[in-house]
Amino acid sequence: MTPHVLTRSLDRSASIFILVVAGLGVLIPLSNLLLPAGSALQVPTYLVALFGKYACYAILALSIDLIWGYCGILSLGHGAFFALGGYAMGMYLMRQIGSRGVYGNPILPDFMVFLNYPSLPWYWYGFDMFWFAALMVLLVPGLLAFCFGWLAFRSRVTGVYLSIITQAMTYALLLAFFRNDFGFGGNNGLTDFKDILGFNVQADGTRAALFALSCLALILTFLICRAVVTSKLGKVLIAIRDAESRTRFLGYRVESYKLFVFTLSACMAGVAGALYVPQVGIINPSEFAPGNSIEAVIWVAVGGRGTLVGAALGAVVVNYAKTFFTSGPLAPYWLFMLGALFILVTLLLPKGIVGTFSAWRESRKATEKANAESAAREDGVGEPNPAE
Amino acid sequence: MSANFLDRLRAVLLAILLTTAFAVPALAGPFEDAVAKFANDDFSDTDEAIGAVAASGNPLAFPIISALQEGRLSADPETKKVFVTGADGKIIDAATGAAVDKLPDNAAAVRLNNRLRRAVEAAVGSLTLLSPDPAKRIAAAQSVFKSHEESALPVIDGALAKETNKAVKAAFAEARAAILLYKPDATEVEKLEAVAIVKAKGDQEAMALLTGLSNDVPPNVARAAASAIASIQSNLATWSMVQNAWYGLSLGSVLLLAAIGLAITFGVMGVINMAHGEMVMLGAYTTFVVQEVIRTSYPGLFDYSLLIAVPLAFLVAGAVGVLIERGIIRFLYGRPLETLLATWGLSLVLQQAVRTMFGPTNREVGNPSWMSGAFELGQITITYNRLWILCFTLAVFVILLAMLRYTALGLEMRAVTQNRRMAASMGIATSRVDALTFGLGSGIAGIAGVALSQIDNVSPNLGQSYIIDSFMVVVFGGVGNLWGTLVGAFTLGIANKFLEPVAGAVLGKIAILVLIILFIQKRPRGLFALKGRAVEA
Numbered sequence: 001m002t003p004h005v006l007t008r009s010l011d012r013s014a015s016i017f018i019l020v021v022a023g024l025g026v027l028i029p030l031s032n033l034l035l036p037a038g039s040a041l042q043v044p045t046y047l048v049a050l051f052g053k054y055a056c057y058a059i060l061a062l063s064i065d066l067i068w069g070y071c072g073i074l075s076l077g078h079g080a081f082f083a084l085g086g087y088a089m090g091m092y093l094m095r096q097i098g099s100r101g102v103y104g105n106p107i108l109p110d111f112m113v114f115l116n117y118p119s120l121p122w123y124w125y126g127f128d129m130f131w132f133a134a135l136m137v138l139l140v141p142g143l144l145a146f147c148f149g150w151l152a153f154r155s156r157v158t159g160v161y162l163s164i165i166t167q168a169m170t171y172a173l174l175l176a177f178f179r180n181d182f183g184f185g186g187n188n189g190l191t192d193f194k195d196i197l198g199f200n201v202q203a204d205g206t207r208a209a210l211f212a213l214s215c216l217a218l219i220l221t222f223l224i225c226r227a228v229v230t231s232k233l234g235k236v237l238i239a240i241r242d243a244e245s246r247t248r249f250l251g252y253r254v255e256s257y258k259l260f261v262f263t264l265s266a267c268m269a270g271v272a273g274a275l276y277v278p279q280v281g282i283i284n285p286s287e288f289a290p291g292n293s294i295e296a297v298i299w300v301a302v303g304g305r306g307t308l309v310g311a312a313l314g315a316v317v318v319n320y321a322k323t324f325f326t327s328g329p330l331a332p333y334w335l336f337m338l339g340a341l342f343i344l345v346t347l348l349l350p351k352g353i354v355g356t357f358s359a360w361r362e363s364r365k366a367t368e369k370a371n372a373e374s375a376a377r378e379d380g381v382g383e384p385n386p387a388e
Numbered sequence: 389m390s391a392n393f394l395d396r397l398r399a400v401l402l403a404i405l406l407t408t409a410f411a412v413p414a415l416a417g418p419f420e421d422a423v424a425k426f427a428n429d430d431f432s433d434t435d436e437a438i439g440a441v442a443a444s445g446n447p448l449a450f451p452i453i454s455a456l457q458e459g460r461l462s463a464d465p466e467t468k469k470v471f472v473t474g475a476d477g478k479i480i481d482a483a484t485g486a487a488v489d490k491l492p493d494n495a496a497a498v499r500l501n502n503r504l505r506r507a508v509e510a511a512v513g514s515l516t517l518l519s520p521d522p523a524k525r526i527a528a529a530q531s532v533f534k535s536h537e538e539s540a541l542p543v544i545d546g547a548l549a550k551e552t553n554k555a556v557k558a559a560f561a562e563a564r565a566a567i568l569l570y571k572p573d574a575t576e577v578e579k580l581e582a583v584a585i586v587k588a589k590g591d592q593e594a595m596a597l598l599t600g601l602s603n604d605v606p607p608n609v610a611r612a613a614a615s616a617i618a619s620i621q622s623n624l625a626t627w628s629m630v631q632n633a634w635y636g637l638s639l640g641s642v643l644l645l646a647a648i649g650l651a652i653t654f655g656v657m658g659v660i661n662m663a664h665g666e667m668v669m670l671g672a673y674t675t676f677v678v679q680e681v682i683r684t685s686y687p688g689l690f691d692y693s694l695l696i697a698v699p700l701a702f703l704v705a706g707a708v709g710v711l712i713e714r715g716i717i718r719f720l721y722g723r724p725l726e727t728l729l730a731t732w733g734l735s736l737v738l739q740q741a742v743r744t745m746f747g748p749t750n751r752e753v754g755n756p757s758w759m760s761g762a763f764e765l766g767q768i769t770i771t772y773n774r775l776w777i778l779c780f781t782l783a784v785f786v787i788l789l790a791m792l793r794y795t796a797l798g799l800e801m802r803a804v805t806q807n808r809r810m811a812a813s814m815g816i817a818t819s820r821v822d823a824l825t826f827g828l829g830s831g832i833a834g835i836a837g838v839a840l841s842q843i844d845n846v847s848p849n850l851g852q853s854y855i856i857d858s859f860m861v862v863v864f865g866g867v868g869n870l871w872g873t874l875v876g877a878f879t880l881g882i883a884n885k886f887l888e889p890v891a892g893a894v895l896g897k898i899a900i901l902v903l904i905i906l907f908i909q910k911r912p913r914g915l916f917a918l919k920g921r922a923v924e925a
Contacts, residue, residue: 159725165863165908167859168905340733
């Protein structure tokens with residue numbers, strides 16, 4: 001049974017979104033597994049993995065939309081939380097390789113044998129158990145976001161300052177994870193995974209299941225975000241976004257609200273990263289690159305910030321375009337297009353696709369209503385009803 | 389002059405010619421004999437030949453030994469003739485110095501083994517001790533200092549007696565002290581004097597020399613050496629502090645140069661320009677283009693290439709800046725987060741445009757002659773390009789400060805920054821001032837690119853590597869304050885270089901980033917914060 005709080009006030013676009021994601025999450029794996037290969041309706045495995053990647057990006061976009069669209073916090077370091085979640089999952093997957101690695105060491109992952117580690121570093125303990133790794137996927141990004149946010153929001157670092165120091169945070173992590181002696185595989189990161197919970201990561205069935213799980217996680221994230229923004233808490237967040245000082249003067253503890261939503265958002269990004277890693281088969285420090293985090297922000301801007309559905313849609317649309325263009329003869333022009341997208345969306349489409357669409361629909365409704373009213377008045381059918 | 393005399397002269401000349409032509413093999417002196425030994429292809433003969441040639445004092449000795457060292461000495465085992473092939477390809481007979489057209493067919497290079505190579509090095513050292521070039525004499529004395537070969541002592545003594553150049557004399561005295569220190573039969577007084585001289589030299593080599601001293605020296609000497617080591621160590625520690633400070637200043641000047649344009653656009657106008665790094669890149673590529681044109685058309689102007697590039701880079705980057713302001717940023721005033729995204733997109737476009745035009749690899753930008761090389765100051769080496777960049781940065785800073793303070797445009801800029809509406813009411817065309825301010829900031833970034841092209845790789849990613857650092861500097865120093873940027877840049881540069889030896893380059897950088905993040909918590913508006921109502925806006 002779904003708790004009432006999650007299903008409360010689902011409007012039409014939200015219901016459609018959930019139905020579509022759920023439908024895809026069921027149909028694509030079924031088509032991949034049940035239909036014969038080569039059939040027109042069969043979704044090939046590589047596409048399943050690709051769509052799974054998009055679903056993870058959509059979760060990341062939702063987490064950014066929650067803080068940027070509803071609370072006005074522009075984080076340029078959300079890729080760091082995504083990557084940390086990914087590393088937590090990657091560490092579990094590394095431990096699962098066991099003695100099947102190139103060097104056949106039952107405890108140490110290959111890169112540690114290669115780098116002459118005498119024994120497993122303490123922070124790798126426990127990652128052989130899935131429940132522990134799953135806990136860390138939430139805890140590590142959450143804790144980092146909590147500490148970072150506690151420091152930043154309490155001293156009222158806002159606006160572009162916050163954006164710049166979040167960028168510095170992910171940049172510092174990028175530099176740290178590139179180091180071999182940091183214990184996370186350095187430049188190469190973690191890769192060469194064998195199985196997850198006993199299932200082969202490469203197998204079609206596992207990939208289909210991971211895709212279905214990603215869709216489920218996307219729906220759950222969406223419902224949680226929705227629950228947050230439609231609650232009273234969500235109203236306060238919007239108030240903070242629109243007039244932070246005024247909200248504070250009204251007696252709300254702005255920093256606590258911000259800290260809560262920032263930490264929640266980081267946990268979501270961590271989950272996205274954790275689902276992403278087994279599907280792409282690698283996690284390396286380049287995920288921390290500041291450019292990645294900014295790109296994720298543009299997904300939200302394209303889809304429409306403050307709309308949730310738009311954020312997820314934007315992630316899928318932009319990434320589909322990226323896949324499409326970077327694999328074709330237009331590849332050298334992709335960065336031109338991405339750059340132009342940044343500029344055009346901020347200049348011409350500040351509400352994004354979904355925001356612009358709903359604004360257009362509402363204005364059309366309003367004109368229709370006005371037309372109908374004026375028509376009714378001209379026809380003399382009756383006085384406008386004061387109760388309306 | 390009588391014909392008789394001319395006849396006699398001619399006869400004498402003929403006689404001399406004949407003697408030199410036919411009698412040389414018969415009248416061969418010790419030098420010629422020594423040279424002929426090279427042709428025996430026997431290591432011990434070669435060893436003797438090296439010693440004899442080096443001791444001969446013959447002007448051909450140095451070319452022969454250095455040719456031997458570089459494998460350019462060849463010998464004909466049949467005729468016992470030895471030939472030197474010059475570095476320029478000219479061949480001479482080693483014994484007589486006469487030019488030879490080509491090497492005989494069976495001539496082979498004289499072979500060396502490791503023991504002989506050491507002998508050759510020592511011979512080169514003692515030969516160059518007498519070189520007419522003082523710089524070479526000093527270099528030779530330094531190599532003797534390092535090797536402290538006892539055999540060099542007579543040469544050093546002789547050279548020291550003749551030497552008039554003060555610097556060379558000091559170097560000879562140090563070399564002599566080094567030899568005496570390691571000479572078993574030197575007296576205690578001599579050794580104590582030697583310790584004092586070596587202590588006065590006071591560098592890494594002097595310390596290595598003293599620490600390498602064996603235990604069987606007289607106790608007085610050992611004590612003097614120990615105290616000398618201690619004093620050199622503390623001296624070196626001071627110099628390494630100075631060195632770190634210099635590296636820090638140098639890094640700080642680079643940071644300041646990269647950040648100073650940002651201090652205008654971000655600090656004064658409040659515009660987040662993520663494409664700032666790309667303005668730096670444009671400046672660097674302007675330098676590249678200027679140098680290419682000079683290389684192909686006016687090679688003589690190469691030393692002036694940077695002077696030409698500076699105004700050009702300012703104009704190019706400034707013009708692009710004005711275009712950006714007019715085309716994008718003016719629609720986004722008051723929406724800083726959107727500005728950030730749009731300019732990030734712009735930076736991607738600019739990078740890709742440069743990549744398409746100039747290719748993705750590093751392009752070569754040369755140093756003009758007045759910027760290459762280095763000089764020694766005490767125990768540290770200062771390269772001219774770093775020094776020039778430091779001076780250049782400070783000059784740019786001062787000019788900018790003066791511009792904001794004393795020119796009409798500077799006044800208008802400050803007015804618009806402080807109160808836009810009031811300034812507009814006073815008749816200042818605020819949108820024009822915005823465009824010019826942004827152009828100024830971008831132009832300065834372009835100038836920074838000219839300087840950075842001298843010490844960094846000119847590639848499409850050049851700007852990316854500076855953007856985060858520049859923002860850190862501006863945020864740390866305090867927005868809206870050029871002095872803050874100056875202090876911020878040098879503080880970060882020096883802190884970084886002092887952390888590097890302790891923590892390593894990458895960890896030092898991470899530590900700096902973490903420290904800045906923590907610092908922002910304490911002082912959210914930077915070191916030199918603006919006071920008053922502007923803060924909350």
